[in-house]
Amino acid sequence: MDTHVSLQGLAFTLRERQVLGIHGLIAPALYNQDKQVYRVMQSFHRWDNDFDRYLDLIALQDRNEKLFYRVVTENVELMMPVIYTPTVGLACQKFGLVYRKPRGLYISIYDLGHVYSIFCNWPVDDVKAIVVTDGERILGLGDLGAYGMGIPVGKLSLYTALAGIHPHQCLPILLDVGTNNETLRNDPLYIGLNQKRERGKKYDQFIEEFMQAAVRRYGENVLIQFEDFGNENAFRLLEKYRQHYCTFNDDIQGTASVVLAGITASLRLTQKPLEDNLFVFLGAGEASIGIANLLTKALMKKGLSKEEGCSKIWLVDAKGLVVKDRPSGDITHEKAPFAKEYQHLVNLEQIIKTLKPTAIIGAAACPGAFTEEILKDMASFNKRPIIFALSNPTSKAECTAEQAYSFTQGRVYTPGQGNNAYIFPGVALAVTSLSIRCITEDIFLKAAESLAESVTEKDLEEGRVYPPLSSIQSVSLKIATDIATFAYKNRLALHIPEPENLEKFIRSLRYSTDYESYAPDIYEWPENAKQ
Numbered sequence: 001m002d003t004h005v006s007l008q009g010l011a012f013t014l015r016e017r018q019v020l021g022i023h024g025l026i027a028p029a030l031y032n033q034d035k036q037v038y039r040v041m042q043s044f045h046r047w048d049n050d051f052d053r054y055l056d057l058i059a060l061q062d063r064n065e066k067l068f069y070r071v072v073t074e075n076v077e078l079m080m081p082v083i084y085t086p087t088v089g090l091a092c093q094k095f096g097l098v099y100r101k102p103r104g105l106y107i108s109i110y111d112l113g114h115v116y117s118i119f120c121n122w123p124v125d126d127v128k129a130i131v132v133t134d135g136e137r138i139l140g141l142g143d144l145g146a147y148g149m150g151i152p153v154g155k156l157s158l159y160t161a162l163a164g165i166h167p168h169q170c171l172p173i174l175l176d177v178g179t180n181n182e183t184l185r186n187d188p189l190y191i192g193l194n195q196k197r198e199r200g201k202k203y204d205q206f207i208e209e210f211m212q213a214a215v216r217r218y219g220e221n222v223l224i225q226f227e228d229f230g231n232e233n234a235f236r237l238l239e240k241y242r243q244h245y246c247t248f249n250d251d252i253q254g255t256a257s258v259v260l261a262g263i264t265a266s267l268r269l270t271q272k273p274l275e276d277n278l279f280v281f282l283g284a285g286e287a288s289i290g291i292a293n294l295l296t297k298a299l300m301k302k303g304l305s306k307e308e309g310c311s312k313i314w315l316v317d318a319k320g321l322v323v324k325d326r327p328s329g330d331i332t333h334e335k336a337p338f339a340k341e342y343q344h345l346v347n348l349e350q351i352i353k354t355l356k357p358t359a360i361i362g363a364a365a366c367p368g369a370f371t372e373e374i375l376k377d378m379a380s381f382n383k384r385p386i387i388f389a390l391s392n393p394t395s396k397a398e399c400t401a402e403q404a405y406s407f408t409q410g411r412v413y414t415p416g417q418g419n420n421a422y423i424f425p426g427v428a429l430a431v432t433s434l435s436i437r438c439i440t441e442d443i444f445l446k447a448a449e450s451l452a453e454s455v456t457e458k459d460l461e462e463g464r465v466y467p468p469l470s471s472i473q474s475v476s477l478k479i480a481t482d483i484a485t486f487a488y489k490n491r492l493a494l495h496i497p498e499p500e501n502l503e504k505f506i507r508s509l510r511y512s513t514d515y516e517s518y519a520p521d522i523y524e525w526p527e528n529a530k531q
């Protein structure tokens, strides 16, 4: 009963209320969806903090999904920071409080051997996209174990809100292998397994079984987006599965694409060709290595060799500058191509003074690492320094936009959010609409080009290197269409016949927030209920 009553609420017509047997169970007023939107917005603005707004919105998502997506799609700039970063970070930290109605599947290490049967408990048969996490590196907040479920839920909400992928075709999954976060394990509200993280062979078996079960249940075309896995597993699992499954790692590949797009757009302001730039990354993890690799690919497209491309990119990790033969040894396989023959500097201010980069990119979750001195130095070496502070949530950012503007003596512009949310919904839309089974690096390069093209001269004048969030739905559609065109040219799209007009085809598949009719309405609306 409750499901029916809340599904459309006061927007049920009189006839629908009678046919469904819910007449009298809701107040007599007949609302249309516009009026419901008005009520939601009143409620949204009543709160004085975003966490309460988050709770309000996810309660609406549970109650009336179409209304939820209508308000989010119409108010992306206002609502994205609430249902996604930065508020989703806080929501994950407090997920024991947030957890009411489970949205998505929880599969634990104890389900090893029967993971497929857990998939079969999910009541939807035509899932097209899964976002999965094991909760080990939730944004820059570290290991949040089962509390990490907020991330797949938030990401998939954007699949629908930004790309129009049907919500019932999206499945958030939390793989619970324990947590090494002792505070959480002692938290009486914790909802996950109270044990340390499983690692090694058993973990790998679990992931393998998960991948196989996902395909067995939903077919080989099901998209599996890895999100917020710990560094060690993220790279390994991407390498292991990228050729054989329809999968990508958003933190590595989606981030790479969004940052490459931002850099490409920035070059229109600095008027410096890509190959004349020098990049220093703070952090040499999933985000930084992903960006560095795609940037190298873009440099190679400009005619540089791989070595020449890598020579433009310097990494700084927890042990300082990534150089060959440094005392601590440990240059991982991913960092190795970027390790230089150079002295081992550890202090970032000193590194910046010595290397004089044109661009600095922060993805180390070290708040405030781009100090006043670094920002001032960047402004002294460059007329228009390129500064990306990527770490999430905002409390972990290397600097604020305001600091970047004031310490570089620049004008104050409208800050944007350099977030992979500009990329993954468009990629997912192309992949799920046209059955692209292998998501290659070239697809992320194409997505970056497409996103950079969406940046207008007006955006640049206003200091934006990304389109405004208010246009992100049309940007996602353009990215999807450009990827689709590329995929057909390169025999990556399996949907046949190839649609004549790709944009029209993709658009036609998109989710509508209009209500379904549950019964033909034989009654006229009373005059006083009309809007």
Ligand SMILES: NC(=O)C1=CN([C@@H]2O[C@H](COP(=O)(O)OP(=O)(O)OC[C@H]3O[C@@H](n4cnc5c(N)ncnc54)[C@H](OP(=O)(O)O)[C@@H]3O)[C@@H](O)[C@H]2O)C=CC1
Pocket (backbone or CB within 6 Å): 137, 138, 139, 140, 141, 230, 231, 250, 251, 255, 258, 282, 283, 284, 285, 286, 287, 288, 316, 317, 318, 319, 320, 362, 363, 364, 365, 366, 390, 391, 392, 393, 396, 418, 419, 420, 421
């Ligand atoms: N804006 C966006 O779209 C995205 C933002 N991010 C954000 O980027 C951040 C990093 O994510 P990710 O790369 O996946 O995380 P990882 O855990 O993979 O990498 C973190 C990196 O930071 C380095 N690091 C840690 N402490 C220091 C320090 N004191 N000085 C220098 N380097 C340090 C680590 O060094 P070492 O290798 O030595 O351990 C590691 O290389 C997070 O805050 C995340 O939210 C991530 C993806 C997308």
Ligand SMILES: CC(=O)C(=O)O
Pocket (backbone or CB within 6 Å): 085, 138, 139, 140, 228, 250, 251, 391, 392, 419, 420, 421
């Ligand atoms: C945005 C994102 O994916 C992250 O910070 O992990």
Ligand SMILES: [Mg+2]
Pocket (backbone or CB within 6 Å): 139, 227, 228, 250, 251
């Ligand atoms: Mg992430």
